[in-house]
Amino acid sequence: MSFSAINLKADQTVGGTALNMLAPALVSALGIAFFSQEKIDMPSPEWFEGYAIKNPKFPSILQIFGGAYISTYIVIAVFILLSLWLYFTRTGMRMRSCGENPQAAASVGINVFKMRYLGTTISGALAGLGGYVYIATISGGAAGNSVAGMGFLALAIMIFGNWKPSGIALGAVMFGFLQCISANTASIEFLSKIGLPGYFYNMIPYVVVLVVLALRLSESRRHTLRKGNEIKRYRLQSMAKLYFKYGAMGCSKTAQALITKFNYEERGMKVLLMKPSADNRDGVSIAKSRIGLSSEALSVKPSQDLYALYKDNYADCNVIIVDECQFLTPEQVDNLSNIVIDFNIPVLCFGLATDFLTHLFPGSRRLFELAESISEIKSVCRCGNKATVNARLDDDGNVVYSGEQVVIGGNNRYVAMCRKCWLNKKREQEERGLFL
Numbered sequence: 303m304s305f306s307a308i309n310l311k312a313d314q315t316v317g318g319t320a321l322n323m324l325a326p327a328l329v330s331a332l333g334i335a336f337f338s339q340e341k342i343d344m345p346s347p348e349w350f351e352g353y354a355i356k357n358p359k360f361p362s363i364l365q366i367f368g369g370a371y372i373s374t375y376i377v378i379a380v381f382i383l384l385s386l387w388l389y390f391t392r393t394g395m396r397m398r399s400c401g402e403n404p405q406a407a408a409s410v411g412i413n414v415f416k417m418r419y420l421g422t423t424i425s426g427a428l429a430g431l432g433g434y435v436y437i438a439t440i441s442g443g444a445a446g447n448s449v450a451g452m453g454f455l456a457l458a459i460m461i462f463g464n465w466k467p468s469g470i471a472l473g474a475v476m477f478g479f480l481q482c483i484s485a486n487t488a489s490i491e492f493l494s495k496i497g498l499p500g501y502f503y504n505m506i507p508y509v510v511v512l513v514v515l516a517l518r519l520s521e522s523r524r525h526t527l528r529k530g531n532e533i534k535r536y537r538l539q540s541m542a543k544l545y546f547k548y549g550a551m552g553c554s555k556t557a558q559a560l561i562t563k564f565n566y567e568e569r570g571m572k573v574l575l576m577k578p579s580a581d582n583r584d585g586v587s588i589a590k591s592r593i594g595l596s597s598e599a600l601s602v603k604p605s606q607d608l609y610a611l612y613k614d615n616y617a618d619c620n621v622i623i624v625d626e627c628q629f630l631t632p633e634q635v636d637n638l639s640n641i642v643i644d645f646n647i648p649v650l651c652f653g654l655a656t657d658f659l660t661h662l663f664p665g666s667r668r669l670f671e672l673a674e675s676i677s678e679i680k681s682v683c684r685c686g687n688k689a690t691v692n693a694r695l696d697d698d699g700n701v702v703y704s705g706e707q708v709v710i711g712g713n714n715r716y717v718a719m720c721r722k723c724w725l726n727k728k729r730e731q732e733e734r735g736l737f738l
């Protein structure tokens with residue numbers, strides 16, 4: 303048993319069950335081999351039988367169990383001594399640590415192997431004592447295969463008691479009581495009136511064990527499930543990132559922002575969609591894509607602290623999506639980055655990288671510096687090359703090559719071009735005498 307549980311790391315309950323099946327058969331086999339009968343008679347000394355075994359002559363103050371076997375007293379004494387040993391002595395505490403926390407015990411220099419062997423040896427001795435008590439008292443001095451599942455019951459009591467002395471004692475008393483009832487159905491008036499056979503009461507302890515086991519199993523399964531969910535949630539949280547998805551004008555950034563919002567909402571998450579305004583206008587604006595999707599968005603001013611805004615008013619949102627994120631100030635990008643870290647929520651920024659003169663927007667620069675995930679949404683120039691420049695057009699459709707990065711209140715049009723077309727256009731306009 304020790305070898306299988308410690309060296310082979312076998313499940314102790316399974317090992318115990320195997321031992322339970324082996325023992326009666328072994329007794330029968332040995333009985334036939336040595337005494338030509340299927341049991342082994344115990345030698346019972348005179349003093350044991352006649353004087354001590356039943357109703358020992360203790361001073362009357364100790365006669366609390368009228369007519370009890372001496373083994374009752376021994377077992378109670380052993381239980382108290384072992385519990386004290388297990389919880390209040392150095393070796394006992396080490397013993398417990400080797401069962402509950404072997405790695406920690408090993409790390410402070412306790413020989414886990416030795417301790418576990420000591421444990422199984424003591425419990426083996428106690429089991430032997432229990433067997434002897436059973437034979438000497440209940441079965442009248444003969445060991446046959448008549449233990450009637452007592453070993454299983456012991457195993458069940460241990461599981462019922464959750465491997466703790468107090469629980470095991472409670473279980474033992476309870477099951478002992480039920481055994482008594484089953485043995486004495488005939489003599490208890492109200493039970494004999496019910497008329498159920500004694501076997502029924504014999505059955506109760508096993509039914510109780512099954513119920514307790516089933517409950518404990520479902521509880522531990524729920525515990526495992528809960529743990530699993532916590533891990534999953536933790537993984538989900540640890541994946542929160544600041545995303546920067548950039549592209550040239552007309553690359554369907556807003557459409558993608560709105561589709562992303564829809565996808566998150568479909569998964570039951572609450573999305574805060576914001577759109578920085580280039581000026582200090584306040585309120586709600588509309589994020590509208592050219593393919594027809596649109597949604598209300600919170601308009602934020604350049605002066606606004608987004609961290610405080612989220613914390614104070616939108617902390618119930620699990621995701622932040624920013625459209626036109628090039629208009630964020632570098633400070634606001636820092637705000638968003640801190641939200642990602644402190645609140646473990648993803649923040650997705652959609653916008654332009656560069657202005658109409660191919661220079662980075664300050665907010666976009668900060669996003670390149672801070673974002674954990676950067677991806678490009680590609681679009682194509684009229685000539686078929688990749689478009690990278692957001693050319694600004696004036697009212698006549700000419701490309702403008704100078705001016706403010708952000709024109710407030712202006713109604714300029716923008717078009718995405720490749721760098722080659724953008725440069726050729728400039729040279730062609732200059733040939734016509736246009737210096738815009």
Ligand SMILES: [Zn+2]
Nearest residue numbers: 683685720723
């Ligand atoms: Zn081109």
